Amino acid sequence: MTARFPTGFSGSxxxxxxxxxxxxxxxxxxxxxxxAVGVGVYTQNLVCxxxxxxxRQLTPSETIRAVAINSGVANACTGQQGEEDCxxxxxxxxxxxxxDERQTLVLSTGVIGVHLPMEKIAKxxxxxxxxLANDNDALERTARGMMTTDTVTKIRGRDFKxxxxxxxxxxxxxxxxxxxxxxxxxxxxxxxxxxVTMRDAHQALKDAVSETFNCISVDxxxxxxxxxxxxxxxxxxxxxxxxxxxxxxxxxLFEVCExxxxxxxxxxxxxxxxxxxEVHGCRTRAxxxxxxxxxADSPLVKTAIAGADPNWGRIVSAAGYAGVSFxxxxxxxxxxxxxxxxxxxxxxxxxxxxxxxxxxxxxISLLLILDEGSAAARFWTTDLTAEYVRLNADxxx
Amino acid sequence: MTARFPTGFSGSxxxxxxxxxxxxxxxxxxxxxxxAVGVGVYTQNLVCxxxxxxxRQLTPSETIRAVAINSGVANACTGQQGEEDCxxxxxxxxxxxxxDERQTLVLSTGVIGVHLPMEKIAKxxxxxxxxLANDNDALERTARGMMTTDTVTKIRGRDFKxxxxxxxxxxxxxxxxxxxxxxxxxxxxxxxxxxVTMRDAHQALKDAVSETFNCISVDxxxxxxxxxxxxxxxxxxxxxxxxxxxxxxxxxLFEVCExxxxxxxxxxxxxxxxxxxEVHGCRTRAxxxxxxxxxADSPLVKTAIAGADPNWGRIVSAAGYAGVSFxxxxxxxxxxxxxxxxxxxxxxxxxxxxxxxxxxxxxISLLLILDEGSAAARFWTTDLTAEYVRLNADxxx
Numbered sequence: 001m002t003a004r005f006p007t008g009f010s011g012s013x014x015x016x017x018x019x020x021x022x023x024x025x026x027x028x029x030x031x032x033x034x035x036a037v038g039v040g041v042y043t044q045n046l047v048c049x050x051x052x053x054x055x056r057q058l059t060p061s062e063t064i065r066a067v068a069i070n071s072g073v074a075n076a077c078t079g080q081q082g083e084e085d086c087x088x089x090x091x092x093x094x095x096x097x098x099x100d101e102r103q104t105l106v107l108s109t110g111v112i113g114v115h116l117p118m119e120k121i122a123k124x125x126x127x128x129x130x131x132l133a134n135d136n137d138a139l140e141r142t143a144r145g146m147m148t149t150d151t152v153t154k155i156r157g158r159d160f161k162x163x164x165x166x167x168x169x170x171x172x173x174x175x176x177x178x179x180x181x182x183x184x185x186x187x188x189x190x191x192x193x194x195x196v197t198m199r200d201a202h203q204a205l206k207d208a209v210s211e212t213f214n215c216i217s218v219d220x221x222x223x224x225x226x227x228x229x230x231x232x233x234x235x236x237x238x239x240x241x242x243x244x245x246x247x248x249x250x251x252x253l254f255e256v257c258e259x260x261x262x263x264x265x266x267x268x269x270x271x272x273x274x275x276x277x278e279v280h281g282c283r284t285r286a287x288x289x290x291x292x293x294x295x296a297d298s299p300l301v302k303t304a305i306a307g308a309d310p311n312w313g314r315i316v317s318a319a320g321y322a323g324v325s326f327x328x329x330x331x332x333x334x335x336x337x338x339x340x341x342x343x344x345x346x347x348x349x350x351x352x353x354x355x356x357x358x359x360x361x362x363x364i365s366l367l368l369i370l371d372e373g374s375a376a377a378r379f380w381t382t383d384l385t386a387e388y389v390r391l392n393a394d395x396x397x
Numbered sequence: 398m399t400a401r402f403p404t405g406f407s408g409s410x411x412x413x414x415x416x417x418x419x420x421x422x423x424x425x426x427x428x429x430x431x432x433a434v435g436v437g438v439y440t441q442n443l444v445c446x447x448x449x450x451x452x453r454q455l456t457p458s459e460t461i462r463a464v465a466i467n468s469g470v471a472n473a474c475t476g477q478q479g480e481e482d483c484x485x486x487x488x489x490x491x492x493x494x495x496x497d498e499r500q501t502l503v504l505s506t507g508v509i510g511v512h513l514p515m516e517k518i519a520k521x522x523x524x525x526x527x528x529l530a531n532d533n534d535a536l537e538r539t540a541r542g543m544m545t546t547d548t549v550t551k552i553r554g555r556d557f558k559x560x561x562x563x564x565x566x567x568x569x570x571x572x573x574x575x576x577x578x579x580x581x582x583x584x585x586x587x588x589x590x591x592x593v594t595m596r597d598a599h600q601a602l603k604d605a606v607s608e609t610f611n612c613i614s615v616d617x618x619x620x621x622x623x624x625x626x627x628x629x630x631x632x633x634x635x636x637x638x639x640x641x642x643x644x645x646x647x648x649x650l651f652e653v654c655e656x657x658x659x660x661x662x663x664x665x666x667x668x669x670x671x672x673x674x675e676v677h678g679c680r681t682r683a684x685x686x687x688x689x690x691x692x693a694d695s696p697l698v699k700t701a702i703a704g705a706d707p708n709w710g711r712i713v714s715a716a717g718y719a720g721v722s723f724x725x726x727x728x729x730x731x732x733x734x735x736x737x738x739x740x741x742x743x744x745x746x747x748x749x750x751x752x753x754x755x756x757x758x759x760x761i762s763l764l765l766i767l768d769e770g771s772a773a774a775r776f777w778t779t780d781l782t783a784e785y786v787r788l789n790a791d792x793x794x
Contacts, residue, residue: 044718045714045717045718046717046718046722046723046725047714047716047717047725047728048717074710076710076714077710077713077714077738077741077742077743078742078743079726079742079743080742111710112708112709112710112711113710113738113743114743221695221697221711221714221718222714222718223714224710224714224717298618299618299781299785300618303785303786306786311509312509312510313471313473313474313508313510313621314509314618316444316474316509317442317444317473317509317618317619317620317621318618319443319444320442320443320444320445320621321441321442321443321618321619326443328443328444328445331444341510344476345474345475345476345477346476346510346511384696386783386784386786386787388700388786389700389703389781389782389783389785389786390783
């Protein structure tokens with residue numbers, strides 16, 4: 001695991017007062033020193049933020065140079081003014097960095113329905129562009145600039161080699177497990193100095209996201225701003241990746257996305273457990289995902305886990321209303337690798353032992369096994385604590 | 398509103414120790430003195446309890462005489478033994494009341510995965526059958542016998558007249574708003590002395606349930622045991638209802654179901670608000686229901702309401718991921734009849750006024766207006782409080 005700015009990338013972030021606490025960076029830039037392939041995967045929410053619409057129009061692209069990011073205000077549900085603010089944010093970035101404005105992508109996260117404070121944004125872009133660097137401090141700073149209620153930065157990276165060319169994939173993400181106030185918006189910017197085509201980059205990102213970022217659930221609420229961007233600038237040199245080299249890139253990208261995705265529910269302010277829901281024995285992966293997501297989103301399951309309560313009935317019955325047909329008589333369930341339900345009937349198990357294991361371990365594993373086929377899926381979520389409710393009950397006012 | 402045992406019906410309930418508190422009845426009977434039309438609507442959960450399978454096989458019927466009910470144990474996920482216990486419960490009821498066992502329906506609610514304590518059940522049926530009565534005390538007692546974490550009995554009824562024949566529809570329900578420990582299982586038994594055909598009774602019940610009991614949400618978790626039964630014994634006399642008389646019966650049944658359904662989220666132990674979500678301007682009612690349910694199930698919306706936070710962004714964005722296509726630029730939202738979002742853009746409103754109204758009123762109204770058509774739907778739910786989490790974090794252990 002080597003997280004670093006890949007060759008040709010730099011970044012920075014500053015605090016300009018969009019977020020209240022003066023120690024918290026709220027405007028960040030990621031810049032490539034040459035034109036990069038830029039591809040994105042965006043929220044499925046119909047009510048999407050202005051920056052999502054903006055980036056959707058620009059990507060996929062072969063000439064991206066920068067991503068401008070702000071935290072504190074989401075620029076969502078902001079109408080025509082929101083669109084104009086977005087364009088202005090790109091224009092300011094292009095101006096500060098000497099680019100074309102069509103080379104700049106934009107990300108925002110924060111409260112909904114509030115207009116971007118454009119003077120602060122302008123100041124932030126100007127200051128960030130003047131302090132761009134490619135060292136670890138700059139990487140940490142850039143990641144902090146994306147954060148909302150995250151308690152730690154989420155930076156994951158890997159080196160790999162293709163035909164003696166040293167390559168790197170490094171990503172920055174922000175989540176807010178147990179949703180912070182900010183709609184649980186998930187943003188990620190993944191950078192690589194590998195040389196990949198726009199088409200391969202887009203397919204690799206879509207494939208990775210579907211099994212990583214799309215398999216985390218904090219509260220089932222799809223955000224207006226969720227975006228994952230991948231920038232590939234080829235600065236490490238070497239020919240365009242294909243065949244085995246492309247496979248290695250895809251694998252590395254997947255691993256970085258998986259590490260980042262898992263870091264999001266793991267950083268739950270209100271949460272006390274990271275829960276992995278695995279569903280095996282389905283006809284299709286889509287059906288397995290549907291069941292895993294239904295279990296992961298169930299408040300009854302999540303409160304039981306918060307209370308270290310091995311209440312398998314809630315888990316099995318959540319599977320039953322996922323909208324996937326299966327024979328309930330062939331369902332088995334393991335909690336933390338202990339069999340608690342076997343082929344449709346309860347199993348005698350020591351509730352105290354399972355409960356103590358749930359209470360003492362930060363990571364909880366739920367494994368549901370059907371007997372319909374051989375497809376499987378994995379989902380990550382958190383438990384549901386009273387602290388979550390406290391954090392989310394009062395935000396805008 | 399006149400809740401009473403309709404002509405020919407009686408009931409009772411006793412405490413036999415299935416529930417711990419000795420003041421809480423846990424076995425109840427509802428008996429008709431003659432064969433009644435019996436129809437039911439049951440949970441959609443694939444993982445359904447033994448009594449649901451049992452009743453599904455017996456209904457619709459024209460010869461039902463009794464419903465045996467226990468609370469404390471759900472007889473769900475109990476395999477072959479559960480099926481046998483169910484049959485035995487019906488047989489015991491038939492024996493005690495002098496009926497055929499195919500004339501007896503069964504309802505259970507409580508913890509999952511635990512076998513029915515059949516000695517206690519037998520004792521409860523015997524004692525209940527010996528104390529059957531048709532007065533208000535017996536009605537209250539019978540309703541208490543269904544309760545789990547409900548804090549009040551849920552009994553609603555109406556008199557109506559068709560051609561000078563006095564008729565009555567009265568129903569008993571149990572919920573557990575903010576789910577109690579019992580999977581939020583919802584049970585209802587509706588009795589009428591009207592003379593309706595099996596087919597009309599079944600259609601009327603299905604139609605009423607789809608807009609009442611199926612439009613309440615406590616936590617989106619479909620229970621293994623949810624059941625609504627309707628018994629119509631014709632004891633009031635008069636010919637089989639048709640035409641206008643049948644319409645009056647359908648209307649009365651609908652109103653009783655609506656009253657009962659609304660009483661469920663209103664009785665939230667952890668809940669501080671009853672929330673009505675109305676969605677107007679949809680292409681179809683199904684789409685309106687889908688959007689209303691998505692809003693009603695969103696933990697972000699529910700925590701905001703608990704905190705009296707007029708965070709309309711959470712509501713609008715929940716609509717956006719409901720899986721229904723609509724133009725977000727034509728969406729407006731009212732909270733407690735105050736416009737906060739109009740045609741895709743925020744409206745200037747006094748957050749303090751809206752927040753105070755949310756804090757001071759027990760009932761919260763959310764009205765989302767689209768511009769896609771003229772279909773509408775209404776959903777009832779509760780807010781999500783820290784108390785909910787406390788109640789649900791530790792149940793079986």
